[in-house]
Amino acid sequence: MKISLFITCFNDTLFPETGKSMVHLLERLGHSVDFPLEQTCCGQMHYNTGYQEEAIPLVRRFVDVFKNAEVIVAPSASCVGMVHEFYGKVAERSGDQALKNRVEKIVPKVFELTQFLVEKLRVKDVGAYYPHRVTYHPTCHSLRVLKVGDAPLELLRNVKGIDLVELPMAEECCGFGGTFAIKNADTSMAMLGDKIRHIKETGAEVCSAADNSCLMHIGGALSRQRSGVEPVHIAKILASTEE
Structure with missing residues (x-):
């Protein structure tokens, strides 16, 4: 194709x-x-x-x-x-x-x-290898607009070497929402604070998602808190191999 x-x-x-x-x-x-x-x-x-x-x-x-x-x-x-x-x-x-x-x-x-x-493509195992503890944040557009369901998690579950941990309150918005984070900064930061707390609760090394916009928002807070958690787009995980 x-x-x-x-x-x-x-x-x-x-x-x-x-x-x-x-x-x-x-x-x-x-x-x-x-x-x-x-x-x-x-x-x-x-x-x-x-x-x-x-x-x-x-x-x-x-x-x-x-x-x-x-x-x-x-x-x-x-x-x-x-x-x-x-x-x-x-x-x-x-x-x-x-x-x-x-x-x-x-x-x-x-x-x-x-x-x-x-x-x-009807593919769930893409032959990826990613030996890290990962949690996944389902972004609002993937959940509520495209309704991708468990597709990202099905792919991640088939990655070799991964330690995939469930994110508490996963379906809650991270607070980004494009200009929402600028126009409603206080509300956005409160939502982000909740999301970061839940991510840290998992003990994950990596927080993944299907949107770099949300990961940028989340990653900024993770970096400021020196959490040691890295934001990584799911494409990078799925592209990784043992080679």
Whole structure:
């Protein structure tokens, strides 16, 4: 299968190693990988902050860039959630029937990484090896928008050498929420404090998730507290081997 990577602007700019891990993993599983250089922001930050008209050109660009893709995979439940949940609404707002048709055609091709592996490829053991104590934070978009369910945990349970420990109150938000963490800083920090306390209770060396945005928020607090816990995107764990 030829897979087109939608790396997202956040990962491309701040966490490029996540994209490299995806390429390594997918090629190891026998797939060819394409990275369209013309891709840019999905428009989520515009749409979520009230600039919905400004999101229209970004939706147009997305469907143009990926129009010939067989399947589109991203390491971000948040951005994939934007495509699935709101691209249709943006297209409707544009008043452009052709754009609406193109969005309807492309949305079913867009997957978050763990969702793609488990639901599309029917793979739960990717041949990974990661000898560390790990806990997993299910991000809000993966849980509540994409509804990926246990896909990430099923993949992690099959990683050789891993000591996977359950995160208490796992489904509670970490408090990031994009601009929510800025506009509602006190509330965000209170939520983050709860999340960090639960992570430390597990005794894990690593906290993993399907979104680097949440991991950045969590990782900042873990670092400030000198906890010794490292935030690691699930793609990096799944790409790791004994070699």
